[in-house]
Amino acid sequence: STPLIAVILCSTMLLPFIILAVMKANRDKPRETDPWACGFKYSPRMQMTGGPFTGDLRKIMDWLFRGHKRRIEQNGYFGPIEYHNHPQDIWxxxxxxxxxxxxxxxxxxxxxxxxxxxxxxxxxxxxxxxxxxxxxxxxx
The missing domain is CATH 1.20.5 (Single alpha-helices involved in coiled-coils or other helix-helix interfaces)
Incomplete structure (x- = not known):
């Protein structure tokens, strides 16, 4: 029908302006803060991994990955603790x-x-x- 085609053509002509308005609205400078270290003091030995974000999912899917976990305590109660987790993909x-x-x-x-x-x-x-x-x- 002609009115439907006219509406579609007008809306497609407005689409670039809508996209431009959305892109301009997102030009705010991102907020910069210190990263969260879970209450620990930062050290060069720290690694940034995806582990904290995928931890719950990995716990649920642990039967699938069959990870080898090892925890080594050193120097008594207050000494540093080493923890290794090496998941293996069954696929x-x-x-x-x-x-x-x-x-x-x-x-x-x-x-x-x-x-x-x-x-x-x-x-x-x-x-x-x-x-x-x-x-x-x-x-x-």
Whole structure:
């Protein structure tokens, strides 16, 4: 219908101005404050990781990642504590690692025919083209 097309055309003409207004509204300078260190004093040994943000999700999904956790207490009660968490992705061992191992075996088998001689590579290509030509001739 003509009125609907007119409304759509007018709204698409206004769209760049709406986008510009939204972009200009977001030009405020970001607030800068000291980062929160969970009540600890900052030291160069601290690492910034995504652990605090994903902690609850990792606790819920712990059965999936099967992490190896290790906590080492040193120098008595008030000494520094080391904590290591190394989650393992089960998809890596179930899917990716077998594919990688299979690809390595195939690459080792193919590596036997790679001798480095250009004449031999040309012979391989010629044999391949003849085989494809034969398959195409006899199957079609």
């Amino acid at each position: 890596w061992t179930m899917i990716y690692q077998p594919v990688i191992d299979w690809s390595k075996k195939i690459a080792d088998k193919i590596g036997i025919i790679q001798s480095g001689y250009a004449n031999l590579y040309t012979l391989y290509i010629l044999i391949y083209l003849c085989a494809i030509l034969g398959v195409g001739y006899f199957l079609i």
